Amino acid sequence: GEKMRIGIAGYGNLGKGVEYAISQQPDMELVGIFTRRDPSTLHPIGEKVTVYPLADADQYVHDIDVMILCGGSRADLPEQGPALAKLFTTVDSFDTHAKIPDYFAALDEAASAAGTTAVLSVGWDPGLFSVNRLYGESVLADGATYTFWGKGLSQGHSDAVRRIPGVQNAVQYTIPSEDAMAKVRAGEQPELTTSEKHTRECYVVLEADADAAVVEETICTMPDYFADYSTTVNFISEKELQEKHSAMPHGGFVIRSGKTGENTNQVMEYSLKLDSNPEFTSSVLTAYARAAHKLSVSGQHGAKTVFDIAPGLLSPKDPAELRKELL
Ligand SMILES: NC(=O)C1=CN([C@@H]2O[C@H](COP(=O)(O)OP(=O)(O)OC[C@H]3O[C@@H](n4cnc5c(N)ncnc54)[C@H](OP(=O)(O)O)[C@@H]3O)[C@@H](O)[C@H]2O)C=CC1
Numbered sequence: 001g002e003k004m005r006i007g008i009a010g011y012g013n014l015g016k017g018v019e020y021a022i023s024q025q026p027d028m029e030l031v032g033i034f035t036r037r038d039p040s041t042l043h044p045i046g047e048k049v050t051v052y053p054l055a056d057a058d059q060y061v062h063d064i065d066v067m068i069l070c071g072g073s074r075a076d077l078p079e080q081g082p083a084l085a086k087l088f089t090t091v092d093s094f095d096t097h098a099k100i101p102d103y104f105a106a107l108d109e110a111a112s113a114a115g116t117t118a119v120l121s122v123g124w125d126p127g128l129f130s131v132n133r134l135y136g137e138s139v140l141a142d143g144a145t146y147t148f149w150g151k152g153l154s155q156g157h158s159d160a161v162r163r164i165p166g167v168q169n170a171v172q173y174t175i176p177s178e179d180a181m182a183k184v185r186a187g188e189q190p191e192l193t194t195s196e197k198h199t200r201e202c203y204v205v206l207e208a209d210a211d212a213a214v215v216e217e218t219i220c221t222m223p224d225y226f227a228d229y230s231t232t233v234n235f236i237s238e239k240e241l242q243e244k245h246s247a248m249p250h251g252g253f254v255i256r257s258g259k260t261g262e263n264t265n266q267v268m269e270y271s272l273k274l275d276s277n278p279e280f281t282s283s284v285l286t287a288y289a290r291a292a293h294k295l296s297v298s299g300q301h302g303a304k305t306v307f308d309i310a311p312g313l314l315s316p317k318d319p320a321e322l323r324k325e326l327l
């Protein structure tokens with residue numbers, strides 16, 4: 001049948017990853033990339049891919065089935081999400097956890113009024129890790145859930161640091177506590193505070209006239225991103241950043257350890273080992289774009305999270321084919 005027509009809004013790590021992911025989907029085609037920068041300065045992976053000014057997106061509402069939003073959660077999506085949900089069915093990876101309820105409400109208002117479908121906070125955390133925490137807590141009612149990330153590069157935190165005035169470039173690594181993970185794996189079900197589970201390490205390239213002390217303080221006290229953690233900030237050159245910090249590996253796992261019966265131990269674990277955090281996240285976004293389109297054409301409008309989306313909708317296979325795979 002007809003291929004799904006996809007747009008990409010925002011061309012950074014995620015935007016590039018979505019371009020690759022679409023080329024792997026038999027049922028999708030890329031209509032174009034939308035950017036706030038001068039389109040002529042962008043060089044997509046595919047030579048034939050057209051780059052449009054994001055400001056012109058409204059001219060393409062009849063050419064695009066799903067717009068995949070690849071902007072930064074800290075400063076782009078809060079404005080781009082609702083604005084684009086008025087025009088398109090959208091999918092995004094919004095990950096400022098504390099702000100998800102408000103963001104959901106804004107998207108739901110926009111998408112319900114426009115008769116579109118806005119799928120938010122898709123990726124791995126939030127996203128696939130959220131679904132696995134839900135499975136664990138729904139199945140093992142008596143138990144404890146733990147999430148560990150890294151050691152790896154968090155794109156949300158890296159983006160948040162890059163947005164600080166005076167920062168030219170930056171990356172942030174998340175480091176899990178080996179001691180905390182050992183206790184969890186030993187089934188001790190420990191009470192762990194946020195700062196007992198992870199520490200955060202930033203590598204920052206300053207602009208010429210920036211004040212390092214002010215930048216460091218802004219990072220370490222940043223609500224929702226760094227305030228609850230112990231964070232170290234290292235100032236390096238752009239050259240060193242490019243040489244030593246260009247790879248974006250990450251990963252982690254969700255564990256639910258619980259009890260059933262009289263006193264039976266049950267442990268459920270879901271883990272990721274990612275050589276590229278952005279390319280994996282982009283692959284999740286692309287699968288959920290398929291689900292978003294199916295929801296939209298079947299009249300399921302408004303905002304949806306991963307909790308609202310049946311797994312079968314993610315697949316290019318139809319339900320009858322999938323049923324054969326149950327065996
Ligand atoms: N839920 C999850 O599991 C995950 C969520 N995320 C989220 O994805 C968000 C985006 O991550 P990521 O793609 O790494 O962010 P980037 O910083 O690479 O891109 C963010 C935006 O910045 C602009 N941009 C990109 N490169 C440049 C450049 N060289 N010069 C100027 N502007 C640029 C682009 O907008 P434009 O083209 O309009 O200029 C782009 O949309 C993160 O903020 C994070 O919140 C990421 C990973 C996992």
Ligand SMILES: N[C@@H](C[C@H]1CC(C(=O)O)=NO1)C(=O)O
Pocket residue numbers: 095123124125126149150152153154155156157173174250277
């Ligand atoms: N949203 C995260 C995905 C995972 C990684 C993470 C962290 O390192 O704090 N939290 O969630 C990202 O932007 O990479």
